[in-house]
Amino acid sequence: MEREKPTNFTKGNTIIGIPLYNSEETIASIILSCKKYSDEVVCIDDCSTDNSAEIVKKTSATLISHTENRGVGGVAKTFFKYAKTKNASIVVLIDSDGQHNPEDLPKIIKPLLDNKADLVIGSRFVRGGGSKDMPTYRKIGLKMINLVSKLHSKQHVRDTQSGYRAFNRKAIDSVRFENEGMKSSLEILESISDKGLRIMEVPTTIRYDLKHTSILHPIPHGISVFSYALTTLSQKRPFLVFGLPGLIMVTIGALFGLRTINRVSEWTGVTVGPGVTFVWIGALGIPLLVSGIVLQYVKRVLNDSINK
Structure with missing residues (x-):
């Protein structure tokens, strides 16, 4: 049936x-x-x-x-x-x-x-x-x-x-x-x-x-x-993809940088490794952070213009 x-x-x-x-x-x-x-x-x-x-x-x-x-x-x-x-x-x-x-x-x-x-x-x-x-x-x-x-x-x-x-x-x-x-x-x-x-x-x-x-x-x-x-x-969410990882990388880089500064302040046992890490992580993180913020702003402007 x-x-x-x-x-x-x-x-x-x-x-x-x-x-x-x-x-x-x-x-x-x-x-x-x-x-x-x-x-x-x-x-x-x-x-x-x-x-x-x-x-x-x-x-x-x-x-x-x-x-x-x-x-x-x-x-x-x-x-x-x-x-x-x-x-x-x-x-x-x-x-x-x-x-x-x-x-x-x-x-x-x-x-x-x-x-x-x-x-x-x-x-x-x-x-x-x-x-x-x-x-x-x-x-x-x-x-x-x-x-x-x-x-x-x-x-x-x-x-x-x-x-x-x-x-x-x-x-x-x-x-x-x-x-x-x-x-x-x-x-x-x-x-x-x-x-x-x-x-x-x-x-x-x-x-x-x-x-x-x-x-x-x-x-x-x-x-x-x-x-x-x-x-x-x-x-759709550029800050999440670019800005947030960039912020995390800048933060990690800053921590390595602070560690290096502390070593320098002691005038002994200066460690080059963390300082170098600070440079390359910061070099990657800052552009990502800026890109995320800019793209998020551009997305908002485009959405506002479309909705008008």
């Missing part, structure tokens, strides 16, 4: 987007499950080398094919562009490899239908969520990315890297895509947050015990996303 669709599901046009890359073993069942909760299922094939695209053609899903591999951000960009042409009121992104459970779609879509959120994220890190067999190094990497993201974001999102997301029309129109790689995961959140839209996380379990779940190596992926998060933090 087919599961009932969410309450008021037929009010609006809900389109589910599935980024597709070499998922011939799972894509058919994912499409079938998603169809129950949507008006249209769209698969964006990012140059698969297996039979994934051919399988999609045999289903009721819409197939859009890239001529070159553009990554997660490029797929999302293509999907949102298509959804706008179809005047979608709700769009959902869900993976094609089975990591995301399509049966969680009703609870991910419902807050949008109830007007309680503009973006809903299927989260591993809220109460009731989980990650089956997630490697420890991934957990550590995600925690670091989430921490840096939290420092510059207006909203606290616990799972910034979850690709299981649902957007209403306001969010669809607010999302920007300047990056086509994995950096887009943070860029999307940033654009939604900057517009003052509401973000909600609902619990879901993401599986890591499946074969062929991700083609991305976690280390370069993590470094890429973390560097983007750090760059964004430096733009």
Whole structure:
């Protein structure tokens, strides 16, 4: 017996987007499950080398094919562009490899239908969520990315890297895509947050015990996303990134300098090491401190001019 669709599901046009890359073993069942909760299922094939695209053609899903591999951000960009042409009121992104459970779609879509959120994220890190067999190094990497993201974001999102997301029309129109790689995961959140839209996380379990779940190596992926998060933090809170470390370095340098001065005052046992340390730490710290203060002021001036 087919599961009932969410309450008021037929009010609006809900389109589910599935980024597709070499998922011939799972894509058919994912499409079938998603169809129950949507008006249209769209698969964006990012140059698969297996039979994934051919399988999609045999289903009721819409197939859009890239001529070159553009990554997660490029797929999302293509999907949102298509959804706008179809005047979608709700769009959902869900993976094609089975990591995301399509049966969680009703609870991910419902807050949008109830007007309680503009973006809903299927989260591993809220109460009731989980990650089956997630490697420890991934957990550590995600925690670091989430921490840096939290420092510059207006909203606290616990799972910034979850690709299981649902957007209403306001969010669809607010999302920007300047990056086509994995950096887009943070860029999307940033654009939604900057517009003052509401973000909600609902619990879901993401599986890591499946074969062929991700083609991305976690280390370069993590470094890429973390560097983007750090760059964004430096733009939004420059004093925290430049000024505070600069102040700390100047303070440490001053302490070494005072120690040297004390030695000199005794006229014996003058130690050159701390004096040299004072010079190079101060030489690094003072420019960082000044940069942090200046950039913070520039940011405030720009914000004031934009808001006028």
